[in-house]
Amino acid sequence: MSKNKDVPGEEQSGPLMADVARLAGVAISTVSRALANPGRVNEKTRAKIDAAAKQLGYTPNAMARGLRVGKSNIIMIILPGSLHYGASQIIPQVLQSINKSLIQGGHNLMIANLDRDETSERHILDLAFGGTVRGAIILSSKLPEVDGRSLANAGLPIVSMLLDMSDAGLPSVVTNDREAVREVTAELIRLGHRRFLYIAGPEGNYHDVERYGGVIEALDQAGLPAEAVSRSGGNLDYQHGFEIGIQAAGDFARLTEKPTAVIATSDDMAISFVSCVQRTGLSIPSDLSVVSFDGSPVCEFCSPPLSTIEQPVEEMGQAAVALLLDAIGRTEKELTTRTVIRSKLILRESMAAPKS
Amino acid sequence: MSKNKDVPGEEQSGPLMADVARLAGVAISTVSRALANPGRVNEKTRAKIDAAAKQLGYTPNAMARGLRVGKSNIIMIILPGSLHYGASQIIPQVLQSINKSLIQGGHNLMIANLDRDETSERHILDLAFGGTVRGAIILSSKLPEVDGRSLANAGLPIVSMLLDMSDAGLPSVVTNDREAVREVTAELIRLGHRRFLYIAGPEGNYHDVERYGGVIEALDQAGLPAEAVSRSGGNLDYQHGFEIGIQAAGDFARLTEKPTAVIATSDDMAISFVSCVQRTGLSIPSDLSVVSFDGSPVCEFCSPPLSTIEQPVEEMGQAAVALLLDAIGRTEKELTTRTVIRSKLILRESMAAPKS
DNA sequence: CGATTTTTGGCAAACGTTTGCTATAAAGCA
DNA sequence: TGCTTTATAGCAAACGTTTGCCAAAAATCG
Incomplete structure (x- = not known):
C-alpha cells in the first residue's frame, strides 16, 4: 500500500492509486475516475487529486488496468524475416512511421519478427491469444499458424501493409x-x-x-x-x-x-x-x-x-495505423478495404535513350 | 468462465485456466503449477492437464500473470531520433539482433523511440513506471526525464549500447x-x-x-x-x-x-x-x-x-541483452560494466598510397 | 500395522486497477 | 419547509493469474 514495503529487499513498486487517494482524502474509485473520465468528478476534487498524483509521481499500472478492462494498448508488427536489407530503408521507415502514428493515439509498438521457424510463430500467437496485444500490422503474406491456433482466429484486428491481402480478408495498404x-x-x-x-x-x-x-x-x-x-x-x-x-x-x-x-x-x-x-x-x-x-x-x-x-512508406504507415485503430474502435466486423497510395518515380541519370 | 460468454456481443475472451481445470478435472491452482513449475505436480496429472490445455487451445493471459507476479517480460529499446539513416543498417541490425536474443529468453521487444519532444519522454516514463516494461536498452546519451520522474529512478535495469555510459552508472556495450x-x-x-x-x-x-x-x-x-x-x-x-x-x-x-x-x-x-x-x-x-x-x-x-x-552490431546486441537479462535475474544492485567488442576494418579500394 | 515423512492437490488471498450500484449531499421546485 | 431530481463520492466486485498455506493421500520406516 505504501510507497516502500516494509520488507527492505522488496521490489520497488511505486505509489499506488490508493496512496493518491489517501493523500487527496478521497476514495480510490474517485481517483480512478478523476484521472480517466472527463466529467464524472467535481472540478475541485479533480484538482486536489491531480495535485496529489503529481506530488507522488504516480503512474497507473498498465497491467492492472489492462487486466481489468480486458484490452492492452500494444500493437505488434509482424515482419517478414530480416529487418535489414542491403541499403534499403523501407522497413526502418515503416517502423518509424507506424510507431509515430501509434504513439499519437496512446498505443505502443511491439516487434514480432516472423522468422520461418515454429518458435517465432508460437511466440506471435502467444502474444495474440495471451491478450498482450490489441492489434497487428503484418508485412508478410503468411499468417502465423501452429497447432490449431491461427492468428486469423485470435479475434484481433489485423491490417496488411505493402502486400495486398484483401483476398484473405485483411484490410490492406499498398502502393500501385x-x-x-x-x-x-x-x-x-x-x-x-x-x-x-x-x-x-x-x-x-x-x-x-x-x-x-x-x-x-x-x-x-x-x-x-x-x-x-x-x-x-x-x-x-x-x-x-x-x-x-x-x-x-x-x-x-x-x-x-x-x-x-x-x-x-x-x-x-x-x-x-x-x-x-x-x-x-x-x-x-x-x-x-x-x-x-x-x-x-x-x-x-x-x-x-x-x-x-x-514507395510512399510514410503515408502507408499512417494509413495502416489509421485503419487498424479504426477497426479497434468499432465493434462490428471490420470491412475489408484496399487502400492504394501512389508511389513516385524519381528520374535520375541512370535512364536515357539507348545508344544506336 | 466458459469459452463464449452468454452475451453474444461480448469480446471473444478465449478459454481460461478454469476451463482447462474443469476439463482435466483438477483445481485451477494445479493447472497453474502444471504449466509453469517443473516438479511440483504428478506426471500423470500434468499429462492430463497438458492434453486439456492443448485441446482447448489455451493461452495464459499475460497481463493477469504480469499483474500477479509484478513483472512483465517486455524490454524496451530507446532509440535516438530517427530509425532510418541514409544507407546504414546499424539500427535495424541492432533491433534484429536484440529482438532475436530477447525472444530466446522469452522476452519481447517494444520500441520506444526517443524523439526530442516531451510527449515521447513522458511516454517512455509511463512505460517504465507503469510496469509495462521490465528493462531497457538505450542507444541515446540522454536518459528520459520529465517533471520529477527520471528513467534512472524507475528501478529498471538499463543497459546502454553503442555509447559508453558507464560514467552515468549504466552497464555499456560499445565497440573500440x-x-x-x-x-x-x-x-x-x-x-x-x-x-x-x-x-x-x-x-x-x-x-x-x-x-x-x-x-x-x-x-x-x-x-x-x-x-x-x-x-x-x-x-x-x-x-x-x-x-x-x-x-x-x-x-x-x-x-x-x-x-x-x-x-x-x-x-x-x-x-x-x-x-x-x-x-x-x-x-x-x-x-x-x-x-x-x-x-x-x-x-x-x-x-x-x-x-x-x-561495427560488430550482432555481437553487441547479444551482449547487451545478456547483460540486461543478467541484471534482471539478480536482485543485487547491478554492477556497472563496460563491455568492448572489437570492430573490424574492411579494406577495399578506396584506400591507397597518395599520388606523389 | 501405526507413526512419520513426503508428495500432491485445493482453497483462498493477493496483484492494482475499473465500474455497476448505492448512498449521500446539493440543488430545484412547489 | 418538504419533496423530487441531479450531481458527486464510496463500496465492493470483478479481471485471470500465482502462490502461501493447509489437508489429504501416498510412501517410507520402525
Whole structure:
C-alpha cells in the first residue's frame, strides 16, 4: 500500500492509486475516475487529486488496468524475416512511421519478427491469444499458424501493409506497384528501348507478380511481345537484393541479345547489378539504362545516380495505423478495404535513350 | 468462465485456466503449477492437464500473470531520433539482433523511440513506471526525464549500447571506436598520407570524441602535429550523414592545402562525400583515399568500393541483452560494466598510397 | 500395522486497477 | 419547509493469474 514495503529487499513498486487517494482524502474509485473520465468528478476534487498524483509521481499500472478492462494498448508488427536489407530503408521507415502514428493515439509498438521457424510463430500467437496485444500490422503474406491456433482466429484486428491481402480478408495498404512499373516501362519504351531485363524478387510473391505484370502490360500496350523482356532472379528473397543483382549481372553477360534497359524490383538489386556491370566496361546509361523500386536515399549518390520508384512508406504507415485503430474502435466486423497510395518515380541519370 | 460468454456481443475472451481445470478435472491452482513449475505436480496429472490445455487451445493471459507476479517480460529499446539513416543498417541490425536474443529468453521487444519532444519522454516514463516494461536498452546519451520522474529512478535495469555510459552508472556495450580509428589512421600514415580530413558527427558526441581522439593519437604516435587534420561537420546528427558528406565536400573544395586522405565517421558521410568529390573530377583513391565507419554492406558496391570499419552490431546486441537479462535475474544492485567488442576494418579500394 | 515423512492437490488471498450500484449531499421546485 | 431530481463520492466486485498455506493421500520406516 505504501510507497516502500516494509520488507527492505522488496521490489520497488511505486505509489499506488490508493496512496493518491489517501493523500487527496478521497476514495480510490474517485481517483480512478478523476484521472480517466472527463466529467464524472467535481472540478475541485479533480484538482486536489491531480495535485496529489503529481506530488507522488504516480503512474497507473498498465497491467492492472489492462487486466481489468480486458484490452492492452500494444500493437505488434509482424515482419517478414530480416529487418535489414542491403541499403534499403523501407522497413526502418515503416517502423518509424507506424510507431509515430501509434504513439499519437496512446498505443505502443511491439516487434514480432516472423522468422520461418515454429518458435517465432508460437511466440506471435502467444502474444495474440495471451491478450498482450490489441492489434497487428503484418508485412508478410503468411499468417502465423501452429497447432490449431491461427492468428486469423485470435479475434484481433489485423491490417496488411505493402502486400495486398484483401483476398484473405485483411484490410490492406499498398502502393500501385503494377501501375508504377507500367509507367516507367512505358517511359523506357518511349525513350527507344526495345529489349529489357527484369530482375525479380521471389517468384510468385505479390510484388513480383504485380511489378512483372506492369512490365508486360506496358509492352503489350506498345505492341511489343512478352519476349522482349528477359527475367533474372526469382529464387531469393528481397533481403538478398545484392546477391540477386550480382546474379543478374551474370545472367546479363550470358544473354546473346543484350537488353538496353534493366528494371530491377529493388534498389539493392540495381546497386549491385550496376556495380558488377560497370566493372565489365559497360557504361550507364549510355550502354544500359537502369531503374529500380524502393526509393532508397542512397540512389542519389550512386554513379550514375539511379532512377527509382519511391514507395510512399510514410503515408502507408499512417494509413495502416489509421485503419487498424479504426477497426479497434468499432465493434462490428471490420470491412475489408484496399487502400492504394501512389508511389513516385524519381528520374535520375541512370535512364536515357539507348545508344544506336 | 466458459469459452463464449452468454452475451453474444461480448469480446471473444478465449478459454481460461478454469476451463482447462474443469476439463482435466483438477483445481485451477494445479493447472497453474502444471504449466509453469517443473516438479511440483504428478506426471500423470500434468499429462492430463497438458492434453486439456492443448485441446482447448489455451493461452495464459499475460497481463493477469504480469499483474500477479509484478513483472512483465517486455524490454524496451530507446532509440535516438530517427530509425532510418541514409544507407546504414546499424539500427535495424541492432533491433534484429536484440529482438532475436530477447525472444530466446522469452522476452519481447517494444520500441520506444526517443524523439526530442516531451510527449515521447513522458511516454517512455509511463512505460517504465507503469510496469509495462521490465528493462531497457538505450542507444541515446540522454536518459528520459520529465517533471520529477527520471528513467534512472524507475528501478529498471538499463543497459546502454553503442555509447559508453558507464560514467552515468549504466552497464555499456560499445565497440573500440578510438582504437579502430587510431589503427586505420596509422595505416593511412604508413601508406604515406600526411594531411587528413576528418568528417565529424555531432560535436561532443561520444562517438565523435572517441573517433577524433583516435585520429589524434595516431598522428601523435607518428610524430605528426594535430594540425595535420582538418575537421568538417559537427553540427548535424548522424542521421543526416548524406548532408554532412555534401557539406564536407564543400569544405574540402575550400581547403588550400588539400588533404590526401579522408576519415568519415559514418558510411553515409563517405558515400555522399565521394559522390560529390568525384563530380569535381577527383579520382579515388588516386587523388584521395577514403575510409569510414559502420560497415554498411552497400560500401562494397560503391565505385570504388569503400573501406569501412565494421561495427560488430550482432555481437553487441547479444551482449547487451545478456547483460540486461543478467541484471534482471539478480536482485543485487547491478554492477556497472563496460563491455568492448572489437570492430573490424574492411579494406577495399578506396584506400591507397597518395599520388606523389 | 501405526507413526512419520513426503508428495500432491485445493482453497483462498493477493496483484492494482475499473465500474455497476448505492448512498449521500446539493440543488430545484412547489 | 418538504419533496423530487441531479450531481458527486464510496463500496465492493470483478479481471485471470500465482502462490502461501493447509489437508489429504501416498510412501517410507520402525
